[in-house]
Amino acid sequence: MTAHPRGDxxxxxxxxxxxxxxxxxxxxxxPGTPDEGGAGSVEGAEDGTGDAQGVREPEQTSEAPAAPxxxxxxxxxxxxxxxxxxxxxxxxxKEAPIVAGTKLSGSAADLLAAxxxxxxxxxxxTSFFDRPAPAPRRAAPAAPVTPAGPSRAAGQxxxxxxxxxSTASVAAVLAQGGAPEALAHPAATTLGEGAAQVLxxxxxxLLSVPGVRxxxxxxxxxxxxxxxxxxxxxxxxxxxxxxxxxxxxxxxxTAVDAGEVRRALAGFAVxxxxxxxQHAVAEGVVLxxxxxxxxxxxxxxxxxxxxxxxxxxxDEEPVRVLLGLDRYALAEESLAxxxxxxxxSCEKGxxxxxxxxxxxxxxxxxxxxxxxxxxxxxxxxxxAARAEPAALIAAAHGLGLRALGTTHSADGQRRLAxxxxxxxxxxTLSALLSGEDGPGRDADGAFALDVLVVLDAPQLDVExxxxxxESLAxxxxxxxxxxxxxLGSAGAGRVFADVIAARACPHVVSRxxxxxxxxxxxxxxxxxxxxxxEAPGREVVIVPVRDAxxxxxxxxxxxxxxxxxxxxxxxxDTQVITVGHGGPAGTTALxxxxxxxxxxxxxxxxxxxxxxxxxxxxxxxxxxxxxxVSADAEGLHLDCAGTPVVVPxxxxxxxxxxxxxxxxxxxxxxxxxxxxxxxxxxAAQALSRPWVYTAFSRGEQxxxxxxxxxxxxxxxxxxxAAQERTTRLRPLLEALPTPGAS
Numbered sequence: 001m002t003a004h005p006r007g008d009x010x011x012x013x014x015x016x017x018x019x020x021x022x023x024x025x026x027x028x029x030x031p032g033t034p035d036e037g038g039a040g041s042v043e044g045a046e047d048g049t050g051d052a053q054g055v056r057e058p059e060q061t062s063e064a065p066a067a068p069x070x071x072x073x074x075x076x077x078x079x080x081x082x083x084x085x086x087x088x089x090x091x092x093x094k095e096a097p098i099v100a101g102t103k104l105s106g107s108a109a110d111l112l113a114a115x116x117x118x119x120x121x122x123x124x125x126t127s128f129f130d131r132p133a134p135a136p137r138r139a140a141p142a143a144p145v146t147p148a149g150p151s152r153a154a155g156q157x158x159x160x161x162x163x164x165x166s167t168a169s170v171a172a173v174l175a176q177g178g179a180p181e182a183l184a185h186p187a188a189t190t191l192g193e194g195a196a197q198v199l200x201x202x203x204x205x206l207l208s209v210p211g212v213r214x215x216x217x218x219x220x221x222x223x224x225x226x227x228x229x230x231x232x233x234x235x236x237x238x239x240x241x242x243x244x245x246x247x248x249x250x251x252x253x254t255a256v257d258a259g260e261v262r263r264a265l266a267g268f269a270v271x272x273x274x275x276x277x278q279h280a281v282a283e284g285v286v287l288x289x290x291x292x293x294x295x296x297x298x299x300x301x302x303x304x305x306x307x308x309x310x311x312x313x314x315d316e317e318p319v320r321v322l323l324g325l326d327r328y329a330l331a332e333e334s335l336a337x338x339x340x341x342x343x344x345s346c347e348k349g350x351x352x353x354x355x356x357x358x359x360x361x362x363x364x365x366x367x368x369x370x371x372x373x374x375x376x377x378x379x380x381x382x383x384a385a386r387a388e389p390a391a392l393i394a395a396a397h398g399l400g401l402r403a404l405g406t407t408h409s410a411d412g413q414r415r416l417a418x419x420x421x422x423x424x425x426x427x428t429l430s431a432l433l434s435g436e437d438g439p440g441r442d443a444d445g446a447f448a449l450d451v452l453v454v455l456d457a458p459q460l461d462v463e464x465x466x467x468x469x470e471s472l473a474x475x476x477x478x479x480x481x482x483x484x485x486x487l488g489s490a491g492a493g494r495v496f497a498d499v500i501a502a503r504a505c506p507h508v509v510s511r512x513x514x515x516x517x518x519x520x521x522x523x524x525x526x527x528x529x530x531x532x533x534e535a536p537g538r539e540v541v542i543v544p545v546r547d548a549x550x551x552x553x554x555x556x557x558x559x560x561x562x563x564x565x566x567x568x569x570x571x572x573d574t575q576v577i578t579v580g581h582g583g584p585a586g587t588t589a590l591x592x593x594x595x596x597x598x599x600x601x602x603x604x605x606x607x608x609x610x611x612x613x614x615x616x617x618x619x620x621x622x623x624x625x626x627x628x629v630s631a632d633a634e635g636l637h638l639d640c641a642g643t644p645v646v647v648p649x650x651x652x653x654x655x656x657x658x659x660x661x662x663x664x665x666x667x668x669x670x671x672x673x674x675x676x677x678x679x680x681x682x683a684a685q686a687l688s689r690p691w692v693y694t695a696f697s698r699g700e701q702x703x704x705x706x707x708x709x710x711x712x713x714x715x716x717x718x719x720x721a722a723q724e725r726t727t728r729l730r731p732l733l734e735a736l737p738t739p740g741a742s
Contacts, residue, residue: 287345346375381510461491675699687716
């Protein structure tokens with residue numbers, strides 16, 4: 001029988017309770033699907049709502065909803081595009097073949113070129129493409145070439161924006177097809193200057209606009225084409241294949257089993273899903289990868305499917321056929337090559353012996369010794385274990401090396417800098433990549449660093465990781481550190497888990513446990529046990545509720561009265577975490593109730609008032625807590641941890657939410673003095689161990705659990721592990737040569 005966490009309610013009106021079921025759900029916070037299953041199969045893709053990072057998608061109607069406008073973080077996005085361009089250019093200059101990473105022929109660096117060749121008819125869709133050898137390595141710069149602080153790479157292209165003429169032309173086409181005019185700007189931005197002609201020739205290209213669903217694109221196509229279109233129109237099936245893979249990417253997958261795609265197409269009334277997939281491959285819409293004993297390269301023919309079926313019936317390892325989008329294939333291959341480059345270019349250099357001996361803990365010493373001899377190191381542990389990478393950064397500074405830590409959030413940056421004893425020891429990852437903070441770059445775009453420690457590594461998606469690794473010069477040591485029990489990245493991929501699973505580098509597992517009742521409770525959840533904990537200081541409190549309405553009422557009471565009075569933590573330092581944005585006890589309902597109690601007002605600034613607690617989402621996967629300062633013609637003025645931010649008026653609705661209550665994905669990488677985790681009864685079917693682990697570990701001093709899911713919590717903790725994401729990075733890493741290998 002599972003024992004349960006125990007503690008006294010901080011509310012004097014409540015009785016003491018001993019309970020142990022708290023509910024949470026990775027599913028409700030999965031990228032792109034805030035209120036439903038997380039990393040499910042492709043067939044469920046059409047039910048997602050694209051809301052994980054806090055950006056609200058429009059209500060679904062019979063017409064296509066208005067898509068979000070461009071992100072305001074233009075400098076960061078431009079820098080990312082420039083880095084992707086450099087990745088492609090660098091790989092295109094390779095000269096000799098090397099062994100491909102996953103029994104595939106074809107470099108991801110050449111995938112885009114291969115697709116273009118297929119589209120032009122220069123090569124057949126089934127052609128193999130040789131993977132070239134790496135270009136000459138670059139050496140780490142001796143000193144920073146560009147100063148730290150805000151900067152932009154020279155020659156960055158300006159973010160693509162639709163011209164007024166292009167937008168007007170698209171609006172005219174949308175009007176002919178009965179689609180809302182609000183889609184004109186995002187469609188023109190997504191499809192380019194010729195968007196109007198593209199939509200006339202292929203109305204289903206509207207599916208590439210965020211927020212548009214297949215049934216809406218079908219209605220638009222029928223209005224434009226009349227009887228000329230049908231469910232098996234090749235333009236429709238190609239668009240559906242692409243849309244299905246994009247939806248899968250929102251749930252974390254970088255590739256999808258071809259069988260799942262065929263089944264999903266059948267659900268959209270496609271008569272011959274196999275033929276539809278083959279056509280999508282031939283048109284360069286998607287790429288094919290074979291994962292198995294005899295898989296040698298991308299295929300797109302009926303014969304390849306038959307070969308796969310024969311292999312599956314044989315005694316040999318079956319061949320698994322995967323479909324993927326070129327952007328993720330490029331990122332995974334580039335990341336694998338970049339990690340191999342760091343591993344193989346590492347030199348011993350300075351003597352770390354004394355630094356390891358002087359480490360504050362045995363685990364910190366082990367991490368320092370590993371970093372002394374390896375170019376890539378994985379480090380895992382809980383919150384207390386963050387002191388170990390901090391000790392590594394301090395040791396590197398003591399040796400005269402240029403070392404830096406980077407974190408997922410400003411709160412993580414603050415905690416790491418405090419642990420390292422140096423305010424400039426850490427920056428946020430977004431600020432490092434954009435050039436707003438950090439050491440600056442050399443002429444090749446490499447950071448002037450000898451050691452880079454990446455905390456919150458489970459939040460790294462594959463594209464961000466590829467850009468980061470491409471920015472590291474040869475000889476730089478990269479340490480990926482994080483808690484493997486928390487929820488994964490908001491973007492596609494599972495970089496940290498794949499690196500550990502591939503055994504591509506030394507893996508240091510911390511032996512430093514998180515202290516106190518909360519640490520004991522969370523440690524038990526991590527191994528699938530909901531243990532009983534003693535909480536003499538009311539560090540852990542269970543507040544049982546009967547329904548969602550009572551859950552909202554008790555949550556407001558805890559935040560506004562009970563926790564400040566009984567625990568001594570102010571309302572502004574208490575964070576509410578719940579299972580999703582929708583529902584009677586989701587973030588929307590809780591934030592409305594908390595605003596009414598803590599900062600009532602008419603919402604005269606687009607639903608916000610001065611003093612409102614908010615979360616700003618400048619880009620998918622980035623949730624930045626803040627508060628409203630004012631509003632004017634420029635937009636909504638926020639204070640985000642001391643940094644002033646202005647959100648343009650047209651971005652407020654899609655990128656700013658009230659922030660008294662967050663989802664677990666939004667809260668990942670951050671901690672507060674107190675956390676109130678809300679588990680209403682309707683969350684029972686969406687519970688998972690990673691969600692519970694993430695939510696329960698957000699409170700530093702106190703955890704209250706508003707509990708209404710009965711026995712669903714212990715079952716979820718014991719039985720519902722992290723849902724696997726389909727990726728190609730692990731086999732790519734497993735096939736790479738290790739240092740010293742012939």
